[in-house]
Amino acid sequence: MELNLSPQFKERINQFIQSQSKNSSDENKSYLSHRYKCSKCKDLTFIIEGKEVIPCKCKEEKDTENIYASSGISGELVNKSFDNFNYAYDLQIMDAFNTAKNYAKYFNSIKNTKNNSIIFMGSEGCGKTHLSLAIANNLINRGIYVVYMSCVDDMKILKRSIKKREDYINAIDRYKEAQVLILDDLFRFNVSDIELEIISDIINYRYINSKPMIINSEKSMKDICDIDESVGNIISQICKKRNVEIKVNRLGSKVYG
Numbered sequence: 001m002e003l004n005l006s007p008q009f010k011e012r013i014n015q016f017i018q019s020q021s022k023n024s025s026d027e028n029k030s031y032l033s034h035r036y037k038c039s040k041c042k043d044l045t046f047i048i049e050g051k052e053v054i055p056c057k058c059k060e061e062k063d064t065e066n067i068y069a070s071s072g073i074s075g076e077l078v079n080k081s082f083d084n085f086n087y088a089y090d091l092q093i094m095d096a097f098n099t100a101k102n103y104a105k106y107f108n109s110i111k112n113t114k115n116n117s118i119i120f121m122g123s124e125g126c127g128k129t130h131l132s133l134a135i136a137n138n139l140i141n142r143g144i145y146v147v148y149m150s151c152v153d154d155m156k157i158l159k160r161s162i163k164k165r166e167d168y169i170n171a172i173d174r175y176k177e178a179q180v181l182i183l184d185d186l187f188r189f190n191v192s193d194i195e196l197e198i199i200s201d202i203i204n205y206r207y208i209n210s211k212p213m214i215i216n217s218e219k220s221m222k223d224i225c226d227i228d229e230s231v232g233n234i235i236s237q238i239c240k241k242r243n244v245e246i247k248v249n250r251l252g253s254k255v256y257g
Contacts, residue, residue, distance in 0.1 A: 072148035073136060073182075080133035093127060096120065096244045100131040103242055104138040111180075111212050117238040119215040122246030128216040129184060135214055136182055146214075147178035151185045151199070158198050172198065176205045179212075186217040187227055200231055207234045220245065 036042045041056035048054075082104075087097035103118045110116045118135070120128035136146045154175075161167040175181055186199070206213055215235065217224065221243060225232030236243065 071136075071140065071146050072154075073133065073140070073146070077133050077148070078137065080130050081137055082134045085127065085130055085134055087127075092246060096127065096131060096246050099242055099244050100135055104135045107139060107144070107212070112210055114207075114210060115238060115240045116210060117213040117215065117235075118242040118244065119217065119221075119235055119239045120244045120246065121217050121220055123218060126246040128244075128246060132182055132184065132214045132216045136180070139180060145179040146182065147174060147180070148182045148184065149175050149202075151183055152188055155195055155198065159194055162194065162198075172201065175202050177211075181206060181211065181213045183213055183215045186215055187219050187224060188217070191227055196228055196231075200228060203231055203234055207238060213238065215239070 038045075038056060041047050045056050047056050082097070082101055085097060087094045100118070100120075120131055122128050133148075136148065140146050158168070158171055161171045181202070183199075183202075191199075203213070205211075219227070221232060221236060224235060
């Protein structure tokens with residue numbers, strides 16, 4: 001049975017139905033947006049257009065997030081870049097900056113050679129860690145896997161794991177096999193025989209397999225050779241022409257953390 005409704009009342013009902021349909025569609029879009037980080041590809045990182053599979057714009061961001069998650073680089077270290085490094089106060093700092101930036105720029109052309117690494121040497125606060133991380137963050141944002149190793153904190157973990165061979169192998173392989181390795185604060189304190197053995201193991205392996213390293217240390221190259229001549233000779237060879245010693249430090253004051 002059809003109700004006898006006035007045209008005006010029918011129009012009001014139609015308007016109500018349309019408004020409910022729009023609200024439902026908006027809620028659905030909001031749900032999808034909340035459910036997926038990328039509503040365009042629904043977190044698949046690719047889009048199918050006809051017969052073509054096209055990478056979504058979110059893929060690069062997701063790849064970078066994954067690299068950072070496995071790199072050991074977090075917190076303030078992620079923010080170290082060439083853009084926020086102050087090199088203007090001294091020519092030597094400027095040279096170090098240019099060497100670091102050129103290393104990152106031409107990395108792909110040298111990464112598989114024996115001369116594929118860089119070392120920054122200088123006192124605390126001279127900017128060597130900042131430059132090391134500026135290179136690392138630049139490479140990560142280009143999809144290159146980098147692993148950060150503190151020769152102080154991470155060394156403690158490696159020393160604890162050495163009691164169980166399987167645990168030690170798993171722990172040290174992370175640093176041996178990394179596409180690029182940062183060795184932060186090499187030989188900062190007095191080095192025990194165990195620590196020297198661990199460092200030698202990592203550096204020798206990476207040298208033999210032509211795996212790049214970004215190294216920084218408060219020690220000079222002479223000091224490093226005095227601690228272990230073999231390690232010093234390898235570093236000199238793999239960092240040839242990128243052996244950066246920073247002697248200035250703004251009247252002895254700390255410039256960088």
